[in-house]
Amino acid sequence: FVGKDTVDDETLDELEEILITSDVGVKTTIEIIKRIEKRVARDKFVGQAELQALLREEIVTLLQENTADKPAAFDAPLPNKPHVVLIVGVNGVGKTTTIGKLSYMYKAAGKNVLLGAADTFRAAAVDQLKIWSERAGVPIIEQGQNADPAAVAFDTTAAAKSRGSDIALIDTAGRLHNKKALMDELSKIKRVMSKVVEGAPHEVILVLDASTGQNAMQQAKAFTQAVDITGLALTKLDGTAKGGIVIGISHELNVPVKYIGLGEKIEDLQVFDKKAFVNALFG
Amino acid sequence: NLSSNLDKAFQSLKGESRITDVNIAETVREIRRALLDADVNYEVARQFTADIKEKVMGSGVLTSVNPGQQFTKIVYDELVETFGGERSDIAQAHTPPTVILIAGLQGSGKTTFSGKLARYLKQEHKRNPLLAAADVYRPAAVNQLKTLASQIDVPVYSIEQKDAVRVAKEAVSMAKSLAMDTVIIDTAGRLHVDEEMMNEVAEIKKAVNPDEILFVVDSMTGQDAVNTAKEFNERLNFNGVVLTKLDGDTRGGAALSIKTVVDKPIKFVSTGEKLDAISPFYPDRMAQRILG
Ligand SMILES: Nc1nc2c(ncn2[C@@H]2O[C@H](COP(=O)(O)OP(=O)(O)OP(=O)(O)O)[C@@H](O)[C@H]2O)c(=O)[nH]1
Numbered sequence: 001f002v003g004k005d006t007v008d009d010e011t012l013d014e015l016e017e018i019l020i021t022s023d024v025g026v027k028t029t030i031e032i033i034k035r036i037e038k039r040v041a042r043d044k045f046v047g048q049a050e051l052q053a054l055l056r057e058e059i060v061t062l063l064q065e066n067t068a069d070k071p072a073a074f075d076a077p078l079p080n081k082p083h084v085v086l087i088v089g090v091n092g093v094g095k096t097t098t099i100g101k102l103s104y105m106y107k108a109a110g111k112n113v114l115l116g117a118a119d120t121f122r123a124a125a126v127d128q129l130k131i132w133s134e135r136a137g138v139p140i141i142e143q144g145q146n147a148d149p150a151a152v153a154f155d156t157t158a159a160a161k162s163r164g165s166d167i168a169l170i171d172t173a174g175r176l177h178n179k180k181a182l183m184d185e186l187s188k189i190k191r192v193m194s195k196v197v198e199g200a201p202h203e204v205i206l207v208l209d210a211s212t213g214q215n216a217m218q219q220a221k222a223f224t225q226a227v228d229i230t231g232l233a234l235t236k237l238d239g240t241a242k243g244g245i246v247i248g249i250s251h252e253l254n255v256p257v258k259y260i261g262l263g264e265k266i267e268d269l270q271v272f273d274k275k276a277f278v279n280a281l282f283g
Numbered sequence: 284n285l286s287s288n289l290d291k292a293f294q295s296l297k298g299e300s301r302i303t304d305v306n307i308a309e310t311v312r313e314i315r316r317a318l319l320d321a322d323v324n325y326e327v328a329r330q331f332t333a334d335i336k337e338k339v340m341g342s343g344v345l346t347s348v349n350p351g352q353q354f355t356k357i358v359y360d361e362l363v364e365t366f367g368g369e370r371s372d373i374a375q376a377h378t379p380p381t382v383i384l385i386a387g388l389q390g391s392g393k394t395t396f397s398g399k400l401a402r403y404l405k406q407e408h409k410r411n412p413l414l415a416a417a418d419v420y421r422p423a424a425v426n427q428l429k430t431l432a433s434q435i436d437v438p439v440y441s442i443e444q445k446d447a448v449r450v451a452k453e454a455v456s457m458a459k460s461l462a463m464d465t466v467i468i469d470t471a472g473r474l475h476v477d478e479e480m481m482n483e484v485a486e487i488k489k490a491v492n493p494d495e496i497l498f499v500v501d502s503m504t505g506q507d508a509v510n511t512a513k514e515f516n517e518r519l520n521f522n523g524v525v526l527t528k529l530d531g532d533t534r535g536g537a538a539l540s541i542k543t544v545v546d547k548p549i550k551f552v553s554t555g556e557k558l559d560a561i562s563p564f565y566p567d568r569m570a571q572r573i574l575g
């Protein structure tokens with residue numbers, strides 16, 4: 001018995017449409033199709049069910065794994081004390097809200113959380129994060145609007161160390177990645193943090209809106225250049241957007257998706273599940 | 284860019300004197316790919332490319348000296364035509380106040396745009412606007428609108444109760460009693476699949492009967508743009524679209540998808556975080572941007 005070793009055109013066309021309409025992008029879609037054709041030539045398949053499983057497996061392998069030094073699970077032991085996390089991304093993607101959710105999850109897992117309100121630019125940004133800190137029941141370091149964001153990041157990192165916090169989450173202002181001055185400011189914020197705690201920030205999480213198109217790749221590349229992204233958070237997956245942009249980004253830049261945002265309430269966050277995500281593309 | 288990619292596609296056609304279904308396939312694929320890379324919706328890109336192909340068949344493109352460039356011009360012209368004319372007009376009520384409702388998905392830039400629109404109407408059209416803080420959910424949303432409004436010396440109407448419809452209604456009554464000629468209602472970001480929230484914004488519309496409803500969209504939106512635009516249009520029959528964050532480097536294909544699917548004019552673009560970063564929509568600039 002031999003089985004089939006090529007995929008018919010109709011299946012490939014359907015796959016292309018699913019992937020493109022999920023914002024996977026043309027380049028990554030072509031790569032996925034190439035991989036599938038190689039895999040099928042090698043492993044052969046019998047029937048649609050087996051082919052479908054194969055398709056999904058190939059896509060899952062493009063998504064990077066979370067590592068022990070940057071664990072996604074909230075009850076996992078943190079490799080540093082304090083474990084310092086910087087949250088970055090373009091305007092309006094959900095950074096501040098995600099920090100509120102992360103605080104709640106970490107606190108529920110018994111960790112001491114400290115927040116840093118380093119978005120000192122946008123109207124009412126500090127007030128917004130303060131409300132989240134109250135909701136989560138965690139302390140916050142803030143110096144109001146127009147303070148120096150690097151100073152807030154520095155002070156938060158220092159305070160996390162002196163207070164014995166387990167984890168510090170630092171919010172930054174939304175910024176478009178093509179604005180050199182803003183990206184330089186972010187690099188400075190990162191540099192300054194390492195001066196008070198060695199290795200800080202231990203994580204730099206890029207927040208992406210699931211409804212973003214191919215520009216997300218430019219965002220990821222530019223933010224990697226400026227502050228070396230270590231993980232992704234994908235928000236607004238409670239909408240109809242599939243967030244397929246993370247596949248190419250995770251694969252090309254070798255960063256895992258850590259969390260997904262599924263709503264506007266404090267508990268609307270989950271640790272990323274690769275298989276569930278890929279199944280949802282087809283579902 | 285598209286023009287040079289098309290030139291490459293045409294290299295393989297040297298010596299062919301007439302356009303045929305076969306030799307145009309490569310070129311049409313290049314155009315479709317350029318549109319998809321620019322985030323144009325899959326179905327919109329397919330249809331748009333089919334229309335281009337039809338326009339080009341028998342048009343003598345291959346006989347021109349520079350077919351790649353000529354082909355690109357056909358695509359460019361088609362884009363400009365789809366977008367319609369330049370716009371920056373807002374309806375004006377016969378009896379003041381003119382009521383403008385601002386709606387859209389979470390984080391698209393509505394609150395900032397509400398401030399920008401207030402400043403624009405005050406400055407360019409000598410209006411006397413009142414801002415209504417009808418986002419009663421987001422932490423510090425009212426505060427955010429008030430902070431922006433204070434920068435341009437525009438008053439904000441807000442209430443303690445979490446009742447968006449009431450804010451809108453009372454803001455309009457307040458404007459009437461104070462002889463303010465314009466009310467701009469900022470609303471909470473909402474998903475088009477959130478029944479309750481879509482009902483709320485439909486309620487607001489019913490309660491205050493806006494003269495103008497603007498759908499605010501993040502220009503970096505991908506394939507999902509048509510789903511949200513369709514549903515918001517179904518529920519609100521909005522008058523126009525605002526594209527935000529165009530100071531980024533996104534190609535903005537969502538603009539073509541939305542215009543094609545709901546056929547409503549793009550009236551403004553937002554090009555920065557400051558309140559003066561608003562401009563009319565220019566179809567030719569958008570076409571250029573999408574072509575990359
Ligand atoms: N539906 C939904 N909305 C979300 C999610 N995450 C954030 N939001 C909403 O998105 C909007 C923007 O969220 P913010 O947290 O202010 O985003 P931000 O990145 O901090 O914005 P800037 O600081 O202005 O750049 C708010 O209305 C949030 O409630 C999510 O997972 N699902």
Ligand SMILES: Nc1nc2c(ncn2[C@@H]2O[C@H](COP(=O)(O)OP(=O)(O)OP(=O)(O)O)[C@@H](O)[C@H]2O)c(=O)[nH]1
Pocket residue numbers: 091092122174176387388389390391392393394395396418421424470471472473527528529530531553554555556560
């Ligand atoms: N660079 C840039 N940033 C913008 C633009 N418009 C809005 N922003 C920023 O985008 C973020 C979100 O803007 P908001 O006005 O809070 O968006 P919103 O639609 O009111 O958000 P929700 O009320 O949570 O749905 C803020 O950081 C704004 O400063 C723009 O045209 N360019």
Ligand SMILES: [Mg+2]
Pocket residue numbers: 095096097119125171172173174
């Ligand atoms: Mg924020």
Ligand SMILES: [Mg+2]
Pocket residue numbers: 393394395418424470471472
């Ligand atoms: Mg708002």
